[in-house]
Each structure stands twice: as structure tokens, then as C-alpha cells.
Amino acid sequence: MLHRALCPLTLLAGLAVATPCAAFAQSARDPIPIDEIARPSAGGKTEGKRGPGKPGKVPAAADRPRLLVLIVADQLRWEFLTRYAPDFGSDGFRRLMEQGAVFQGHYGQQNTYTGPGHALIATGSYGYINGIIQNKWFNRDAGRSEAMLFDPGAKLLVGETTPEDETSPRNLMGSTVGDELRLASPDSKVVAVGLKERGTIALGGRMGHAYFQSEVTGEMISSSWYMQALPEWVKAFNGKKPTDASFGKTWDRLLPADRYPEVDDSKYESDVKGLGRGWPKKVTGKLAAPGPDFYTAFQATPFGTDLTFDFARAALDGERLGQRGVTDLLAVAISPTDLAGHAYGPYSQEMRDVTVRLDRSLGGFLKELDKRYKPGEVLIAFTSDHGAVPIPEWSAEKLNTGHRLKKASIKETVNKALSARFGAGEWVVALEDPSVYLDRALIASRKLDPAEVERVAGEACLALPGLSGFHTRTQLLNGWVPPTRGANAVVRSYYPARSGDVVLVQAPFSFWGKYAEKDHGSTHGSFYRYDTDVPILLWGKPFTPGFHGETEMVDLAPTLTRLLGVNPPAGCEGEVLEEALR
Numbered sequence: 104m105l106h107r108a109l110c111p112l113t114l115l116a117g118l119a120v121a122t123p124c125a126a127f128a129q130s131a132r133d134p135i136p137i138d139e140i141a142r143p144s145a146g147g148k149t150e151g152k153r154g155p156g157k158p159g160k161v162p163a164a165a166d167r168p169r170l171l172v173l174i175v176a177d178q179l180r181w182e183f184l185t186r187y188a189p190d191f192g193s194d195g196f197r198r199l200m201e202q203g204a205v206f207q208g209h210y211g212q213q214n215t216y217t218g219p220g221h222a223l224i225a226t227g228s229y230g231y232i233n234g235i236i237q238n239k240w241f242n243r244d245a246g247r248s249e250a251m252l253f254d255p256g257a258k259l260l261v262g263e264t265t266p267e268d269e270t271s272p273r274n275l276m277g278s279t280v281g282d283e284l285r286l287a288s289p290d291s292k293v294v295a296v297g298l299k300e301r302g303t304i305a306l307g308g309r310m311g312h313a314y315f316q317s318e319v320t321g322e323m324i325s326s327s328w329y330m331q332a333l334p335e336w337v338k339a340f341n342g343k344k345p346t347d348a349s350f351g352k353t354w355d356r357l358l359p360a361d362r363y364p365e366v367d368d369s370k371y372e373s374d375v376k377g378l379g380r381g382w383p384k385k386v387t388g389k390l391a392a393p394g395p396d397f398y399t400a401f402q403a404t405p406f407g408t409d410l411t412f413d414f415a416r417a418a419l420d421g422e423r424l425g426q427r428g429v430t431d432l433l434a435v436a437i438s439p440t441d442l443a444g445h446a447y448g449p450y451s452q453e454m455r456d457v458t459v460r461l462d463r464s465l466g467g468f469l470k471e472l473d474k475r476y477k478p479g480e481v482l483i484a485f486t487s488d489h490g491a492v493p494i495p496e497w498s499a500e501k502l503n504t505g506h507r508l509k510k511a512s513i514k515e516t517v518n519k520a521l522s523a524r525f526g527a528g529e530w531v532v533a534l535e536d537p538s539v540y541l542d543r544a545l546i547a548s549r550k551l552d553p554a555e556v557e558r559v560a561g562e563a564c565l566a567l568p569g570l571s572g573f574h575t576r577t578q579l580l581n582g583w584v585p586p587t588r589g590a591n592a593v594v595r596s597y598y599p600a601r602s603g604d605v606v607l608v609q610a611p612f613s614f615w616g617k618y619a620e621k622d623h624g625s626t627h628g629s630f631y632r633y634d635t636d637v638p639i640l641l642w643g644k645p646f647t648p649g650f651h652g653e654t655e656m657v658d659l660a661p662t663l664t665r666l667l668g669v670n671p672p673a674g675c676e677g678e679v680l681e682e683a684l685r
């Protein structure tokens with residue numbers, strides 16, 4: 104093979120060659136298989152953290168999958184795979200873990216929220232590149248806080264659209280795995296399905312289609328970014344009113360009560376629209392007939408998981424995914440794990456039950472795939488967008504640490520400190536965790552140095568329980584950060600046009616933001632391991648079964664694009680998981 108590499112070099116060096124070199128002479132008679140061109144040379148990578156390794160493999164066109172199924176369970180900690188393992192059946196997680204390649208994925212950015220997590224999975228890039236750095240941000244042009252995936256030019260197909268709604272991937276910078284697939288293979292389809300907009304929009308990318316559930320009608324809908332009207336298969340699905348069929352159903356524990364060692368009905372648990380803290384749970388949203396509160400409750404239950412997989416099956420049929428002679432991508436976003444996690448925390452009976460029931464639903468879906476596709480035609484990648492922090496009051500009992508910090512106290516602290524130093528004023532214009540947005544017009548009108556104002560604001564916050572540090576905009580833009588893993592995680596989550604003037608760092612087991620405004624339940628969003636570590640399960644012909652250790656989550660996207668035979672996403676900075684490939 105060496106002569107092939109040498110010939111172009113010889114030509115570049117300007118050396119006269121009287122006759123065509125051996126490689127060109129050979130290629131005229133004996134074409135080199137095109138797939139070998141992209142195949143790394145023996146010895147593998149010579150740069151990067153993986154170092155020299157075995158040769159990577161680019162599958163020949165005929166060996167590429169017909170269907171890549173990317174399943175992202177929202178808020179599923181890595182450790183759930185071991186802690187709940189005794190309760191798993193043989194067809195779901197156990198099958199993927201025993202037959203597939205298993206990694207402990209790690210999010211190397213601070214802002215481990217749903218939007219940023221799904222964006223990182225889809226693009227293989229951090230927030231400082233893909234722009235999805237928080238779930239909400241303060242849009243200085245619009246003068247208001249908006250959902251990070253809100254697009255004023257796109258409307259939900261059903262119901263009113265507000266800046267609280269996610270409507271398009273316009274703010275997602277660069278390309279996704281699905282976008283690269285469609286750029287290389289225009290006939291390929293990319294379909295993302297789930298209950299919540301955030302996850303499906305990021306996974307669907309700029310060139311795919313995303314479907315999610317209307318919080319008003321419970322129907323599966325989309326936005327005007329993707330289409331003006333729903334396709335017939337979606338209308339047919341909605342016509343059966345599958346969500347409303349769960350109205351009045353009861354969610355009880357799947358397994359005998361003694362299989363749930365967690366304390367139940369803790370006063371720190373939330374009640375999601377009448378689901379309550381104990382068992383069993385009646386799913387009505389406290390309504391007499393299906394309506395928005397019922398849909399909110401529904402989305403926190405295993406019935407929501409089942410509906411998601413049912414809709415995924417409808418998408419397989421409706422779009423004939425994997426049956427058209429090209430590679431398609433189906434992304435499935437599972438939200439009930441997140442909504443139950445927020446309400447009951449990662450050490451609750453509800454979290455165990457919703458995960459164990461996901462295991463059963465996943466098993467059923469995998470069996471469906473077995474029936475529909477021949478061996479080798481399907482690749483499955485399962486992962487999660489972030490982990491979860493325990494409920495702070497729970498942590499306070501167990502660990503004697505953990506705080507729930509209110510926005511009002513941050514605002515008051517910053518306003519007080521800046522007023523004392525620079526004169527009275529309303530200095531804070533918005534708080535969207537982990538960003539503090541300051542009034543830049545006020546800073547300019549008083550001819551102050553923004554760097555000093557930011558620093559004073561950050562220093563003042565250090566007095567608050569639950570915070571352990573801060574970084575200012577000036578520091579971050581100038582690279583003035585300590586050489587720590589935590590600071591690097593903050594840098595990776597900082598997108599100058601959208602991030603705040605001060606970025607707060609929460610102490611372990613503490614948090615602030617939407618879920619800290621309540622007095623119960625939990626969340627995620629830090630660079631601590633309970634939030635950053637999630638499973639990566641890769642199943643299919645190209646993967647070497649077994650546990651392959653820890654890896655960065657940005658490595659998933661380029662591994663998938665390698666197997667699809669397409670370019671890595673534009674901003675991708677991960678490395679192919681060579682060790683997992685046969």
C-alpha cells in the first residue's frame with residue numbers, strides 16, 4: 104500500500120517522473136476500492152488521546168447499515184445500568200450490554216442540560232461551538248429570555264407559540280450526524296421522535312424532521328421549520344388518540360414492593376399534576392377529561408415511554424425507514440426518565456420503576472427491529488443527555504451538604520454589591536443558570552470597566568451557600584482560566600453571544616435555576632460526575648462487544664458518521680471509538 108501514498112508526494116515535490124508511477128499504472132488496470140481511500144493506514148491514529156491503535160475501519164458501502172437507531176433517554180445516569188441491573192430483563196439493556204460495545208460516557212462541559220446534551224450528542228461538539236449552551240438564555244436583541252431552541256420564524260403546528268417554546272434548530276450551529284448523512288445521501292431520511300421538543304429538534308438537526316408532543320392537545324406535532332402540515336402517517340397515529348387512551352390509567356410498581364429499597368413518599372419529592380409521591384399513581388392531571396395538565400403528568404410516566412416507542416414504530420412504517428436501499432436515521436428521545444427524575448430524584452422508587460419499565464419497552468422495540476430487518480442491517484446507539492443530582496435535602500441528610508439556591512438571593516446579592524461599589528441601580532437583567540446577565544447599557548452609561556463590574560458581581564456570589572466559584576465574561580474571552588478540568592468544562596459551555604456576563608459554578612450537590620425555585624425535586628446541570636456520566640451502548644455488526652472504559656461524549660458522533668461512511672459533523676471534536684470497532 105505504501106507506494107500509493109508515496110506517488111502524490113513525489114509529484115508534489117516536483118520530481119520529474121518519466122513514466123506514470125506504479126500506483127497510477129496499477130489503478131488504470133486494477134481500480135482501488137473507493138472505500139479503502141478513507142481507510143486509515145495501519146497503526147491507526149498517531150495523534151489524539153487514543154494514541155496509536157489498531158487500524159480503524161470504514162465499512163464498504165454494501166456493509167453500511169440500512170438504519171441507524173439513536174435512542175437517547177433523558178436523564179439516565181451511567182450508574183443506573185449497574186444499580187438497576189438485577190431488575191433488567193433479557194431483551195432490553197441487558198441485550199445491548201451483553202452483545203454490544205459499552206462505554207461510560209462523560210460530558211466534558213459544565214452545562215449538562217437537555218438542550219446542550221442532545222446538541223452535543225448530535226454534533227460531537229461542545230456548546231462553545233454548537234451554541235446550545237443552556238436550556239434558556241437572555242436574548243439581548245429581543246430584550247427577553249427565550250428557550251434556546253426558540254425561533255421567532257418557526258411556529259408549532261398546533262397551539263400558540265411563545266418564546267418559551269422550542270421551535271427549530273436555527274440556533275444549533277454547524278451540522279449533526281443526520282445532516283451529514285443527508286448531505287452525502289440526499290435520499291436518506293432523518294426522523295427524530297419524542298415527547299419534548301428540545302431533544303428531538305437537536306437530534307433531527309437542520310435537515311431532518313422532528314416530531315414531538317403538543318402540550319395542548321397531546322397530539323404528535325412538528326413545527327413550520329420542518330413542514331406546513333403533518334404527513335398522513337402522523338395524522339393517522341393522532342387519529343387514534345393514543346395519549347388520551349392513557350387517561351385515568353394507574354402507574355404502579357412493576358416489580359414486588361420489596362424490590363424497591365429506596366425510601367418512598369419522601370417530603371422532598373414533587374407531585375406532578377396529581378401523580379403524588381406514593382403508589383399507585385392515577386394519571387389524570389387532576390382533570391375530568393384529557394387536557395394540558397394530564398399531558399404534563401403523562402409525560403412523567405412509563406405510558407409516555409410506550410407512546411414514544413409506538414410513534415417510533417409508526418415512523419418506521421410511515422417513512423419506510425431502512426427499507427429504501429439507502430441508510431436512514433431514526434432518533435428516539437425518551438423523556439419520562441427526565442420528568443420522573445426531576446420530580447422524585449435519582450434515588451427514588453419512581454426512578455427505578457421508570458427505568459425498569461424503559462428496559463421492558465426497549466426490549467419490545469428491539470424485538471420489533473429483529474422482525475423488520477435482516478441481521479446486520481440495523482445499528483443501535485443508546486445514550487443519555489445528562490445524569491442527575493440527588494435532591495438537595497436528601498443530600499443534606501445523607502452527606503450533610505447540598506443547597507437549593509434561589510434566584511432572588513443571587514439577584515439581591517449582585518445588585519447590592521454593585522450598588523455599593525458603583526452606585527444604586529438594577530444591575531441584573533436576567534438569570535438563566537448558570538449565567539448572570541448584567542445591564543450593559545447601565546455599565547456603559549456610568550463609564551465603568553465591564554471586567555471590574557463582572558468581577559465584583561462574581562465575588563459577591565461566593566458568599567452564597569451552594570456556589571463554589573465564578574468566571575467572568577472578560578476572563579473567559581481572554582482565556583484567563585485556571586488549568587483545571589472544571590474551568591475547561593466552563594469554557595466549553597461558553598458561547599459569547601448567548602452566555603452571561605458572569606458564569607456561576609455550583610458546589611457539589613447544590614444547584615440553582617428553575618428547579619431550585621421549588622422546594623422539592625431535583626435537577627442536573629453541573630460538571631460533577633453525577634451529572635456528566637451516562638451510558639453509551641453500541642449494538643450491531645461493526646461493534647466489538649464488551650466494556651471499553653470511559654470516553655468523552657463527543658466521541659459518539661464521529662463514531663456514528665464513520666460507520667455511515669459520511670463526514671463528521673462540522674464542529675465535531677471527538678475521536679472515533681476505534682477500540683469498539685471490529
Ligand SMILES: [Zn+2]
Pocket residue numbers: 177178216217218220441488489
Ligand atoms: Zn435532559
